[in-house]
Amino acid sequence: MRMLLALIALTLGACASPATQSGFLSGYDGLQPDKRGVRAKVSARAGGDELAGLKRVFIAPTRFADGADPAWMTPAERQLLLREVDAQLCFELSERYAIAADDAADARVRAAVTNVQPTGRAASAAAAAAGFFIPGPIKLRAPGTLGALGAEAELMHPDGRQLAAISWNRAATPVGTDGPSLSRIGDALQFAEPFADAAAKAMTAPEAEHRNVDKPDPCAVYGARFRPEGFLAKVATGLYVPGMSGARAAEPQPVGVATP
Secondary structure, eight states: OHHHHHHHHHHHHHHHOOOOOOSOSSOOTTOEEOTTOSSEEEEEEOOOGGGGGOOEEEEOOOEEOTTOOOTTSOHHHHHHHHHHHHHHHHHHHTTTSEEOOGGGOSEEEEEEEEEEEOOOHHHHHHHHHHHTTSOSSOEEOOGGGOOEEEEEEEEEOTTSOEEEEEEEEEEOOSEESOOOBSSTTHHHHHHHHHHHHHHHHHTSOTTOOOOOOOSSOTTGGGOOSOOHHHHHHHHHHSSBOHHHHTOOOOOSSOOOOOOO
């Protein structure tokens, strides 16, 4: 039975996350499907050895790609989602590069949300209630609860060359570890972290080691990196709660720390 549930989750996840080209990236040539992705549909052009010389990156504020700003989202929801993508990109990239101001950076990171599908709130509450009778990390969610996030990002050289790029799409699955939420952007907020992780990997030189994050933390404007409150809330209620997860509509751009 456990094997059957896993197969269902993989099949539905692959079908629910269509890959599209939004037109946001400066170019799509060379993007290759990432066969390692299970729950997300990913196409990427990973940076090569030329990234080894990069030390400092600037992260431009995330925006919605043209035509990708859903009418159902409120201004507050839009702001919260964009800033959460900013936060996760900052957290991931600051473990690989110094985060710098635009005029002090060796390269520029730009990202856009290309697709957002809402998380069903009423069905999420029912799914959370049902979860109390099904112990363990695996969640069962009704089709009406399933949200999605699509995003693209690229690393640009100051001369305008694209050094690395990624197109990423993921939808929640009926069987899996994605937590239901009473927030309409609950799934999209949860998927900001795996998107940022995949983007940072594509933008890092092969075999590069993680670095210590600069002090003071250049990403502190987005709140704490480690968010135990959100995990505890999910354990206690079965729901992803953005307010306790650390997600917040912070200022759009960290100050950055430029180190030699």
